[in-house]
Amino acid sequence: MPKALLKQAAQHSARQPQREIVSKSKVTRRVTPDFRDCVGEIRRLWGDTLDRNLEVAQIITQFQGTVSKAKFDDYGLPFGYSWFRRLLKIGRHGPINDETNRGSLPDARRTLHQISLLSDKQFKAAKAEGFIHRDVTATEVEQWRKRKAGRPDQIFKYTITERRPSFTDPGEKTPEPDEDRFNELTAAYREALWKIGYRFKGQKLPS
Numbered sequence: 001m002p003k004a005l006l007k008q009a010a011q012h013s014a015r016q017p018q019r020e021i022v023s024k025s026k027v028t029r030r031v032t033p034d035f036r037d038c039v040g041e042i043r044r045l046w047g048d049t050l051d052r053n054l055e056v057a058q059i060i061t062q063f064q065g066t067v068s069k070a071k072f073d074d075y076g077l078p079f080g081y082s083w084f085r086r087l088l089k090i091g092r093h094g095p096i097n098d099e100t101n102r103g104s105l106p107d108a109r110r111t112l113h114q115i116s117l118l119s120d121k122q123f124k125a126a127k128a129e130g131f132i133h134r135d136v137t138a139t140e141v142e143q144w145r146k147r148k149a150g151r152p153d154q155i156f157k158y159t160i161t162e163r164r165p166s167f168t169d170p171g172e173k174t175p176e177p178d179e180d181r182f183n184e185l186t187a188a189y190r191e192a193l194w195k196i197g198y199r200f201k202g203q204k205l206p207s
Helices: 003-028 036-045 050-061 081-092 099-104 109-116 120-128 138-148 179-195
Strands: none
Touching: 036 050, 050 081, 050 109, 081 109, 099 120, 109 138, 120 138
16 A cells, blocks of 8 residues: 555544544533523422422422522522422422322422421321321321321430349349330330320420
């Protein structure tokens, strides 16, 4: 092959990978969305209906980790940063965004946020028990969640103490506390108090 043709072929092969890289860079190039570009759409959709709340939540999920609390008020949205975080949780909750559950979900965003605090397993159980429906309130979901967690009031605390060894018998071993049994009895006690409407906030439990 003549030297001129060899040189031309070499130049062609040297240029070809570069063109492929440029082509790939054009194909794979991504444009990062700007939250400001979505502010108008969020304002337009803002309203306490199921469809609107879910649409806003889906828009917000695109900006997880990119919107700071310090600059949030500059966007002029009809809600604060705390609700931005709550809507983000709603938008990421699997059962809420499952189309098969759409007919059982309420409109109110406050109730949707309480539902978003349920795990997938808890959501399934609550729906099976009839607690997830169109007219459920945030308070009802919150109470159901706390009952299932065995803590109708977060202020109720307890500790398990070991029995001290007897000084009259140096060889006596300190028995291990039966924590499972204690938790079982405590949960039953709480449930009974909850059913009769007893509330204990900062006060001692009745003996």
